Amino acid sequence: MEFPPASSHRAPTTVRRNPPRRAKQTPLAAAPDPSSLSSAVDGITPFPLDEILQPDPPQIPPPVPKSPEPQSADSSENLKVFLRIRPLEIRPRPSRNPCGGKAKPRGKCASPKGGKNKNKSSCLAVNDSHSVTLSAQPSLLDLKRTKSEVYDGFSFVFPQDSLQQEVYDKVMNPLVLDFMGGKNALLVAMGPTGSGKTHTMFGCPRDPGMLPLALRQIFSHATGSGDPYSSSSYYLSMFEIYSERGKGERILDLSPNGIDLSLQQSTIKGLQEVMISNLAEAESLVTCGMLKRATAATNSNYQSSRSQCIINIRAARKSVDDEQHFPPNNAVLTIADLAGAERERKTGNQGARLLESNFINNTSMVFGLCLRSLLEHQKNPKKPLHKHFKNSLLTRYLKDYLEGKKHMTLILTVKPGEEDYADTSFLLRQASPYMKIKFNNLEELTNLHSQKRTTTSLIRMDHYKRMKFDNSETSLVDVGKVDTDANDENQMSKKEVNSQKLQESEIPQVLNISPKSRGGVHVGVQCNEEVHVELQKIKRNEEVMRNFAKALWNVLKQYKQKLEDSEREVGNMKEALRKEMAKVMELNKELKELRSCCSFHKHPSPEEIFSSEVDASYEYCAAGPSKSLSITDDFTNFDASLDDDTTPEIGDQLCIGMPAMVLAHEDFTGLPDFGLETDSSNSNQSETAKRDSSSPISFSVVDDRTICSSPKEMPTQQQEDKKKDKGFQEKDYRTGDKEQLKNIDVKEISSPESSADGAYADPLVNSKQTYLTVRHVKITLSSSNVQKALVEEKNACSSQVKYSDIVCSSLSVNKDAKTQAHQLLYHRPENFQGQKHDHEDLQGKEDRPTELSCKPGPEEMHSSPEIPPQIHEPIKEGKDILPSVSQQLQESDVQPVIDMKTSSKCQLTKNPKEVKRDSISKPKVAEKPKRRLMPASAMLLREFAGLDMEIDKPKESRGRLNADEKMRSDGSISLFHLLQSNLQH
Numbered sequence: 009m010e011f012p013p014a015s016s017h018r019a020p021t022t023v024r025r026n027p028p029r030r031a032k033q034t035p036l037a038a039a040p041d042p043s044s045l046s047s048a049v050d051g052i053t054p055f056p057l058d059e060i061l062q063p064d065p066p067q068i069p070p071p072v073p074k075s076p077e078p079q080s081a082d083s084s085e086n087l088k089v090f091l092r093i094r095p096l097e098i099r100p101r102p103s104r105n106p107c108g109g110k111a112k113p114r115g116k117c118a119s120p121k122g123g124k125n126k127n128k129s130s131c132l133a134v135n136d137s138h139s140v141t142l143s144a145q146p147s148l149l150d151l152k153r154t155k156s157e158v159y160d161g162f163s164f165v166f167p168q169d170s171l172q173q174e175v176y177d178k179v180m181n182p183l184v185l186d187f188m189g190g191k192n193a194l195l196v197a198m199g200p201t202g203s204g205k206t207h208t209m210f211g212c213p214r215d216p217g218m219l220p221l222a223l224r225q226i227f228s229h230a231t232g233s234g235d236p237y238s239s240s241s242y243y244l245s246m247f248e249i250y251s252e253r254g255k256g257e258r259i260l261d262l263s264p265n266g267i268d269l270s271l272q273q274s275t276i277k278g279l280q281e282v283m284i285s286n287l288a289e290a291e292s293l294v295t296c297g298m299l300k301r302a303t304a305a306t307n308s309n310y311q312s313s314r315s316q317c318i319i320n321i322r323a324a325r326k327s328v329d330d331e332q333h334f335p336p337n338n339a340v341l342t343i344a345d346l347a348g349a350e351r352e353r354k355t356g357n358q359g360a361r362l363l364e365s366n367f368i369n370n371t372s373m374v375f376g377l378c379l380r381s382l383l384e385h386q387k388n389p390k391k392p393l394h395k396h397f398k399n400s401l402l403t404r405y406l407k408d409y410l411e412g413k414k415h416m417t418l419i420l421t422v423k424p425g426e427e428d429y430a431d432t433s434f435l436l437r438q439a440s441p442y443m444k445i446k447f448n449n450l451e452e453l454t455n456l457h458s459q460k461r462t463t464t465s466l467i468r469m470d471h472y473k474r475m476k477f478d479n480s481e482t483s484l485v486d487v488g489k490v491d492t493d494a495n496d497e498n499q500m501s502k503k504e505v506n507s508q509k510l511q512e513s514e515i516p517q518v519l520n521i522s523p524k525s526r527g528g529v530h531v532g533v534q535c536n537e538e539v540h541v542e543l544q545k546i547k548r549n550e551e552v553m554r555n556f557a558k559a560l561w562n563v564l565k566q567y568k569q570k571l572e573d574s575e576r577e578v579g580n581m582k583e584a585l586r587k588e589m590a591k592v593m594e595l596n597k598e599l600k601e602l603r604s605c606c607s608f609h610k611h612p613s614p615e616e617i618f619s620s621e622v623d624a625s626y627e628y629c630a631a632g633p634s635k636s637l638s639i640t641d642d643f644t645n646f647d648a649s650l651d652d653d654t655t656p657e658i659g660d661q662l663c664i665g666m667p668a669m670v671l672a673h674e675d676f677t678g679l680p681d682f683g684l685e686t687d688s689s690n691s692n693q694s695e696t697a698k699r700d701s702s703s704p705i706s707f708s709v710v711d712d713r714t715i716c717s718s719p720k721e722m723p724t725q726q727q728e729d730k731k732k733d734k735g736f737q738e739k740d741y742r743t744g745d746k747e748q749l750k751n752i753d754v755k756e757i758s759s760p761e762s763s764a765d766g767a768y769a770d771p772l773v774n775s776k777q778t779y780l781t782v783r784h785v786k787i788t789l790s791s792s793n794v795q796k797a798l799v800e801e802k803n804a805c806s807s808q809v810k811y812s813d814i815v816c817s818s819l820s821v822n823k824d825a826k827t828q829a830h831q832l833l834y835h836r837p838e839n840f841q842g843q844k845h846d847h848e849d850l851q852g853k854e855d856r857p858t859e860l861s862c863k864p865g866p867e868e869m870h871s872s873p874e875i876p877p878q879i880h881e882p883i884k885e886g887k888d889i890l891p892s893v894s895q896q897l898q899e900s901d902v903q904p905v906i907d908m909k910t911s912s913k914c915q916l917t918k919n920p921k922e923v924k925r926d927s928i929s930k931p932k933v934a935e936k937p938k939r940r941l942m943p944a945s946a947m948l949l950r951e952f953a954g955l956d957m958e959i960d961k962p963k964e965s966r967g968r969l970n971a972d973e974k975m976r977s978d979g980s981i982s983l984f985h986l987l988q989s990n991l992q993h
């Protein structure tokens with residue numbers, strides 16, 4: 009049977025399963041028409057009953073249209089799958105023992121059943137050289153449908169009468185040529201038991217198979233001389249993988265004196281390689297190996313192989329000269345004769361045979377799974393390439409082939425008998441998709457790359473040697489050339505020389521040659537252009553990856569450095585934080601102590617007041633009918649101020665509530681002279697108001713919130729130094745009237761930290777000095793002229809003294825504003841006496857003992873419709889507000905209460921422009937004054953001087969002292985004097 013030459017195979021076609029049956033032939037139709045067949049395929053025709061009842065003999069389906077010739081260019085990339093159909097009838101022929109033993113029948117040809125195959129029909133028809141049609145026996149079907157399967161795309165289909173040589177030419181010859189050209193090759197025979205795998209691979213002496221024919225080809229080339237083939241030696245190794253009674257897989261070396269072996273990775277340790285120098289040696293070796301192979305008789309095969317047999321032929325250069333003259337050839341040609349899958353029902357295996365069948369079928373299944381996984385992985389790279397090869401020794405050994413790294417060729421052997429339909433169908437269904445498997449050219453590239461690298465190394469070594477030789481030679485001959493060569497040599501970096509030396513040392517290992525034979529190496533290998541391009545690409549990619557790795561490494565190093573720096577910073581910050589926390593703890597502790605100290609000053613006992621030389625609460629009660637002047641501290645809640653109910657009025661007693669840290673001192677008796685003026689007409693208060701006017705009042709404003717009061721004399725130099733050590737920065741300001749203020753010494757501590765430094769809180773600095781913290785000052789005045797005077801005086805002193813807050817609670821108009829202001833601000837208590845206040849007419853309250861008036865109160869003022877709106881309007885400058893307000897008041901002849909609560913630096917600062925407009929322009933009259941606690945100092949003074957708080961008294965009786973109170977007050981004052989004298993001493 010002639011087939012067109014299989015120069016290439018066609019693409020695999022879809023296998024159609026259960027195609028519709030053919031239409032009933034018309035009587036006129038002599039032969040089936042393919043077109044009618046196709047139409048029948050597409051149509052649905054009822055199956056004729058008479059045809060079933062009288063079935064025609066099974067007919068081979070008409071040949072399908074020839075598929076286009078397979079591509080020749082890409083065929084090398086695909087897995088080649090050949091199909092060989094065993095003859096349906098095998099004539100019994102004796103098989104001689106290759107080793108010279110007694111002839112032994114082989115296979116079914118020797119079976120007694122062989123004669124029964126005469127009238128058997130085939131289930132497999134060859135359509136063409138690349139496709140077959142498999143048809144089932146109608147009797148085996150369900151009597152309704154004819155089943156035929158077309159398998160297409162084989163590299164070649166060998167019909168039943170194909171000869172071994174034909175098979176060899178198509179299948180094995182290309183592999184042998186590749187092998188002798190330096191490529192690895194693998195031919196695997198697959199098929200059911202008795203299908204002719206062993207016959208195809210090994211054959212018999214009269215009809216040799218692929219291996220003997222390959223050996224013949226190899227050694228036919230090797231007989232020549234001067235060609236690459238004759239310069240190679242070949243080594244043959246055989247082993248089988250078998251399972252003894254199901255106790256796992258074992259490897260047996262089939263070479264003479266072969267033993268059991270083991271598989272490590274993909275290498276069989278201890279496998280003997282027998283060098284074959286001629287064909288006879290090789291055939292003899294193969295025959296002896298075949299005799300050692302495990303075989304057994306089954307119902308399917310008289311001599312069925314019970315193991316997977318693998319034969320390796322490895323090539324190697326005969327000598328070093330051959331290695332130098334020809335490219336290295338370490339290729340291996342592998343032939344694998346797998347044991348055929350068996351069906352228990354057909355083989356009738358039992359016991360050990362059955363266990364062998366399980367092993368054989370399992371190996372076949374694993375082998376198929378590996379190829380299936382490879383195919384699906386190539387179809388969809390997202391699908392992983394399963395490691396099925398691990399499940400058997402055979403697939404582990406053939407791992408590289410089963411992962412597509414090396415080329416492999418399959419030859420399927422089938423039996424065409426009707427009874428073999430199931431086995432054949434199973435095999436074709438399983439193996440036909442393998443035709444789509446593609447092999448990459450990694451193996452070739454790797455081999456060529458290694459060759460190229462070796463060649464490059466040799467070239468470099470040769471170049472280096474030549475340079476050395478040239479240098480030595482020229483050193484003797486031509487001095488000028490020596491310089492040139494020396495320069496050339498110098499141009500070679502030391503590194504390059506070292507690398508060349510290293511390569512030189514590696515060369516013997518790579519080429520397996522002795523160092524002595526390295527001289528005069530000349531390599532004349534011409535690489536394929538495409539391979540060269542591929543190598544360049546790989547080289548470039550390597551370079552890119554190397555640079556990327558270097559850059560990444562540098563970045564990582566930088567990040568590591570930054571991380572270390574950050575960790576160090578974090579450590580430093582933690583240390584600083586610990587220190588700060590310790591400081592905060594100390595400060596908190598100090599604050600706690602200070603608070604406790606303050607609380608001590610809030611509620612001192614009488615003994616503490618008079619026994620302590622540095623600390624006492626101070627309260628000045630202006631003698632005579634006057635309003636209260638309170639200096640309060642916002643952070644002390646004991647300091648009292650006047651609320652709405654106790655809005656000072658004329659005749660009320662002005663009190664200065666000193667918060668904590670006020671040293672009781674006699675000199676503070678003059679402190680109310682800030683803005684107090686008593687009604688001299690009030691004879692009841694004359695005595696109380698009689699204070700020591702000659703006693704100079706000296707006080708210091710430690711900062712804008714602190715007033716420092718000192719006795720007459722200024723601090724000593726030692727005290728000054730001590731204060732400076734404490735952080736004081738004092739500025740002296742002389743404030744006051746020419747006459748009245750000459751004795752007033754105001755000092756300001758410009759540094760706000762001074763107060764935080766405990767300046768005012770440390771009375772031990774100077775026992776004669778008192779530090780007063782002022783947060784809130786309320787000045788209650790009774791006439792607008794006083795207010796005016798206040799403004800004038802404050803403006804005059806604004807560049808010198810800082811006050812925190814000044815609240816003018818009440819104003820009344822006075823004609824002699826300046827005088828009144830001076831008196832109110834700076835007059836001594838005795839000035840209160842006997843002064844006639846002529847604003848009573850304006851007030852219309854003759855019963856008021858003092859001309860200071862605080863009527864109406866803040867709420868009244870706020871709600872009074874008589875208040876000119878200008879009062880509530882914003883005022884640009886603080887120094888303008890009060891005179892204007894005063895003027896307004898004078899014009900409107902009302903007595904407003906202006907509550908000017910400003911921030912510390914808004915009023916009376918060095919620069920009047922700093923006065924904030926809104927702080928003054930928004931009178932606090934809208935705010936309801938809060939009732940505050942009576943100052944502790946007032947309580948104390950009341951306790952010892954018998955002075956009741958004015959706020960607790962009716963307005964009419966305020967400022968008037970009864971005899972007991974006056975006595976107690978005088979007594980307490982004398983006690984203060986006594987204390988002061990003690991302190992001074």
Ligand SMILES: Nc1ncnc2c1ncn2[C@@H]1O[C@H](COP(=O)(O)OP(=O)(O)OP(=O)(O)O)[C@@H](O)[C@H]1O
Nearest residue numbers: 114115116201202203204205206207309312313348
């Ligand atoms: N193409 C063929 N031409 C002539 N005889 C053949 C052919 N193929 C197989 N035979 C014969 O068929 C018998 C069985 O063949 P073989 O032993 O090679 O089958 P097998 O596939 O190796 O079976 P197993 O897997 O059981 O080893 C042998 O006697 C062999 O001579």
